[in-house]
Amino acid sequence: MLPFYEVRKTDLTVKHNNYEVKFPAHLHQYIELLYVYSGTQHIKIDNNDYCVNKGELAVIFPNIVHSYFKSGEEKADELLIMCAPRLLGSLFPDFKNQKPDNPIISAKNIDEETLFALTHLKPENSFQVKFGYICIILSNLINSMILNVDIRIPQDLTYKITEYIENNFTENITRESLAKIFNVNIYYISRIFTNNFKMNLRSYLGLIRCEFAAVLIRTTNRTLTDIALDCGFDSIRTFNRVFKDIYGISPSQFKNNIANFTGKNLKNK
Numbered sequence: 001m002l003p004f005y006e007v008r009k010t011d012l013t014v015k016h017n018n019y020e021v022k023f024p025a026h027l028h029q030y031i032e033l034l035y036v037y038s039g040t041q042h043i044k045i046d047n048n049d050y051c052v053n054k055g056e057l058a059v060i061f062p063n064i065v066h067s068y069f070k071s072g073e074e075k076a077d078e079l080l081i082m083c084a085p086r087l088l089g090s091l092f093p094d095f096k097n098q099k100p101d102n103p104i105i106s107a108k109n110i111d112e113e114t115l116f117a118l119t120h121l122k123p124e125n126s127f128q129v130k131f132g133y134i135c136i137i138l139s140n141l142i143n144s145m146i147l148n149v150d151i152r153i154p155q156d157l158t159y160k161i162t163e164y165i166e167n168n169f170t171e172n173i174t175r176e177s178l179a180k181i182f183n184v185n186i187y188y189i190s191r192i193f194t195n196n197f198k199m200n201l202r203s204y205l206g207l208i209r210c211e212f213a214a215v216l217i218r219t220t221n222r223t224l225t226d227i228a229l230d231c232g233f234d235s236i237r238t239f240n241r242v243f244k245d246i247y248g249i250s251p252s253q254f255k256n257n258i259a260n261f262t263g264k265n266l267k268n269k
Contacts, residue, residue, distance in 0.1 A: 007211050012083035014123045014130050020076040026154050027197065027207075029166065030082040031095055032060040033137065035118045039076035047105050047198070055107030057118070059141065061099045065198060078079060079118060090139060093147075094159060101146035108174040156208055157182065158192050165190040169208045170232040175201055206242040209233060213243065218256050226250050 006028040020041055033040060034052060039051045045066045045081060052058045052188075059265045060066050085095050110118070117133040125133070161178060175186040178201070182189075193201050209231040226241035228251075243251045 004020060007081065007215065011087050012127065012134070013080070013082040014027070014121060014125070015080040017076070017078050017080060017124055020070050020074055021068040021078070021080075022070050023068040025065055026255075027063050027065045027208075029062045029162070029204075031062060031068075031138070032058075033079075033081040033083075034058040035079040037079065037119075038076075040071075040074050041076050041078055042071050043067070044069065046099070050104050052104060053107075055109060057105040057141075059100050059103050059105060059145070063127075063158075063196060064099060079121065081121070081134060081137075083138075088135075091135065091181065092142065098147040101148055105141065109144055111140055111144070115200065118228050124144070124226065129245070136211040149172055157184070158196055161189070161192060165205065165208065169205060170214070170230060172232070173201075173205060205232070207246060211245050212248050213239070213251065217251065224255065227251075 006026045008028070008030070019020055020039065025044070034043070035057045036052050038054050038056055040054070041058070043050050043052060043058055043066060044059070045060055046064050051095050052059065064100050070224045089222065117136040121130060121133040161182060164178070164181070165173060179186045192203055193199060213227050214230045216222060216231070224239070225236050228236045231239070233239040233242070240250055243254070247254060
């Protein structure tokens with residue numbers, strides 16, 4: 001099953017989980033932080049498996065494929081933070097074009113100020129308080145992390161292309177159309193998606209379109225044909241095939257039984 005593109009209703013999420021999370025492979029535009037108060041959390045980031053232990057922090061930058069999984073029946077108490085880069089404005093570098101050399105920050109490398117913010121940040125805090133703590137955390141992390149940038153690609157090109165797709169995915173988008181808009185070679189476009197997302201442009205578009213379609217199925221009474229065409233698919237047949245490849249069930253099955261799709265044993269982030 002392909003990873004899916006996660007869309008959230010808010011730009012800032014803070015959640016306290018008292019269990020080890022299980023969540024399938026996905027990507028999104030947010031900066032995601034996971035701090036473990038106690039126990040362990042298993043996570044796969046960019047095809048690498050990690051075990052995040054007590055006092056450690058996982059850092060996931062935008063548009064990096066990742067998933068959460070369990071190993072046995074281990075307990076966990078953890079804090080999940082998701083923040084849209086647009087909230088940060090010019091206060092921080094462009095996270096969409098970088099990723100940490102090591103996405104797991106050890107307990108000994110977390111300074112006292114960051115630790116204070118991580119242990120005092122609560123879901124029930126006001127937006128202003130939560131945002132303030134997150135700025136403290138990110139400010140200190142930047143100074144302690146080694147960030148990698150793909151110097152073969154202009155630093156802002158990946159961001160511009162993904163932003164364009166997020167705003168226009170219902171249109172007919174191809175390698176050729178993107179190459180013309182951004183004045184680059186079509187193979188350059190292919191390399192951006194292969195290097196950054198481990199998939200081609202068609203698969204990336206399918207993820208975004210199907211995630212939007214799933215939202216429409218959950219929240220409207222529109223027909224599947226209308227939803228397919230409005231999400232950018234050229235036919236209901238293509239929509240059915242791509243949706244099933246990603247979610248494991250057809251759109252009609254998803255519509256009829258959403259509860260069975262998530263599963264009783266799947267705990268959301």
